[in-house]
Amino acid sequence: MNTNANELVQKLWNLCSLLREDGVTYHQYVAELAFVLFLKMAKETKREGQLPKGYRWDDLANREGMEQLQFYRELLLHLGTHGGKRVQDIYANATTSLRHPKNLNALVKALDSLDWYSVDRENLGDLYEGLLERNATEVKSGAGQYFTPRPLVDAIIAVVRPQPGESVQDPAAGTGGFLIAADRYVRAQTDNYFALEEKQQAFQRQKAFYGVELVPEARRLALMNMALHDMDGELILGDTLSPVGRDLPKADIIITNPPFGTKKGGGRPERDDFTFPTSNKQLAFLEHVYRGLTPGGRAAIVVPDNVLFEENVGQEIRADLMDKCDLHTVLRLPTGIFYAPGVKTNVLFFTRGEKDKGNTRAVWFYDMRTNVPAYGKRTPFLREHFADFEKAFGDDAYGKSRRKAQGAEGRFQKFSRDEIKTRGDNLDVLWLRDEGLGNSDGLPEPEVIAANIKEQLQVALEEIEALERIIIAPEGRP
Template sequence: MFEQAFKSIDDILHKDAGCTSELDYTEQSSWLLFLKYLDALERDRAMEAELEGRKYQWLLEKRYRWESWAAPKTRDGKLDLHKAMTGPDLVDFVDDQLFPYLQGFKTRASGPQTLEYKIGEIFGELTNKVRSGYNLRDVIERVDELRFGSSAEKHELSHLYEVKIRNMGNAGRNGGEYYTPRPLIRAMIQVLDPKIGETIYDGACGSAGFLCEAYDYLRSKQKLSTKDIKTLQEKTFYGQEKKGLAYVIGVMNMILHGIEAPNILHANTLGQNLNDIQPKDQKDIVLANPPFGGKERKEVQQNFPIKTGETAFLFLQHFMRMLKPGGRAAIVIKNTFLSNTDNASTSLRRKLLAECNLHTVLDCPSGTFQGAGVKTVVLFFEKGAPTRKTWFYQLDPGRSLGKTNPLNDADLLEFLELQKSFADSGKSWAMDAAAVDQTTFDLSVKNPKGGEADAQNSPREILDEIAALDAECAQVLGKIRALV
């Protein structure tokens, strides 16, 4: 039922003049899903208060609750056609009354970690793009069919929402910006093996895939106490996201996974000076796939000891600083980081090897990130001791990866098994840090059993690189046209 409802919603939005892409479909579905979820949450809280003999203070005034404007019902539970707005009246109410009211929660909230603040943040970032009130009424009726009651229902909804995020990422030029393959995320988490009580951070959280998967990993631990569950809800997962749409989707994704008031801030992570990060701010674990290819302004670069315009390199410095001594990290980064000869790349590799134990490098094949042709690696490291030896693994699923053949969990089983003991194989080997050139600090993936991995790209990889460059050029041209 849920899957059909999601498909129907997309079909309706596709017909609306205000929605033109998968991004719009996901955005517009998100705010309606959030309000439907909020209604279910408040009802549960009100019922719980009644059973305990307490009076419940509703967050939303009655006229702005889902039951009042979106889905008023008759006594027999059917939509009350006399009270349900539609057409221009519905659009006017949503645009001129509902959204301004919800945006005001940000200033009325007691703090940024409250649900009230999240409401204000979300609706401060969004606009209603559905221009036909009749289409909006149809979408609302489909959303109203969804239920958040049982854990099974929430699980199915979160799964379908993940599918929407994946489709949105694949539809854009930079798919990796919104969607990191979940099998890769799960493998990264298994290597780090977080424990309940440890803090987990992603400063470029996007759709919050890393935080959601880490929550599922910890939630699956047997016999969690009430204290454990409270710790997972309130004191485990932390994120920051610069872009408004990604922030909203990330919050919604975490809510659907079961975290009621996610600790995600809408902020530019790179705008923070590294010297301002104190020990109390540091986290036990960092999991991230920071954006790469961006060119940060000079004033942003001043926040970092190693100056560079490359966004991913600034994020890497931030993540190293955000780790507690003894903290663990798994970071996705462009594979050229291992071999670039510019001063920033060389200095950053030197810093990484000197301050952290870079124990594992996972070399991902082309096509791992659908819609992004560049090759990537995953860096696994621990903070507080220099690197002595690094274990490399070349992931080779034995097929070309793409939209019709995406990465799956089985593809990573050998990596996970061999990584436990840093075992030697045809795809894996170890390199002593002492053997690294102390001038260039080159860490290129060079399989001693099969020659240099990067010596010659395959035709598919060359075409993917060309496609990625074309996409970057198109983005730049688009920005230039917008300025003109």
């Protein structure tokens, strides 16, 4: 994003101060801004044809006082049932948090006064994405759970290398970051799709990118994000761990960062196509991903550490994964790069085999975590931190580049399938000696320590609950 665009994002973010009087939270502000901003950007990009006449930017901006607020409420209801499908999806069940007419009027006037011509029309979508990132980094908003850090998204896209004609799925789409980054990557390779034939262009804009999101507000933000990036792919409101996910078309590429934790109520996924039912959402999403690939399709999925070592069904799923797919790379991410402090995560890269047995011969591990200072507000995590990993990964999107192990003191190591099997299919592989790097005192950040304690307590509680379900009969008697 250029300097002018960054300045515009800052100005848009500062507008939230106008709404504090109405008790609007940061997260509500971004959703509220989405409703008004979409109207403004439709006018700026000359796309108002998708909006019904009488319910466009000028119709709102030319009113004031209580008349404007009442019209705004009517507009939200009307756009939820009229206009193009994407418009109806964005405004479905939309309501406003604004109570005072002066705050709506101030927001409209502020948007009207911004220098929209300082930003290229093609970059308007990036402005909204910048707002989503600001919302995710604001601890008070709680929106980080729907937003994967951009440096990580871009690094994953850079090694997976989506190509024109490939279908790309995100079964836990959040605010749409992976899908939009994949679209951006293909556009960069094809002169914004102009190098493609007309049918190929239509496929890229309408069919290539699709996904599922469980949370209505997150889906609304994702739809807005995609619309501003000129993407018309389908984004279903639903639960991937239900028949909705079972019925998704298989994809050439699946890239996702599923939600962490157990399924609500401790229940198992409602999928009759799963061989290994579990209440662990990450394990269930992992099974969805490798089952949802076309033969030869490739995937990258962000998972917490427990997916690497959990026993019983966890071991069975990992073994099945390594049978059906070539699990060629595991990237161990540093702590502190997600907006929940101390979360320990990894990225699994794999390719679905043409057959269902013996596809993984060896797994390469890249350790970005050991002996790395904890990232956070004092040490921001940037795109360039992935440079060495991308070089080690190589130019082949299927992990087939000629690779070189870096020795006992290096970060890139290879382990054969037999070696992993002797470990009980445990992928929690460590070889570097931890020097205990953290802050200047040699300790992790306090929030990292607290998060680790919380994580251990959560795991213990889940194990106790699982044990209770086994010991206590349905009637409540042992």
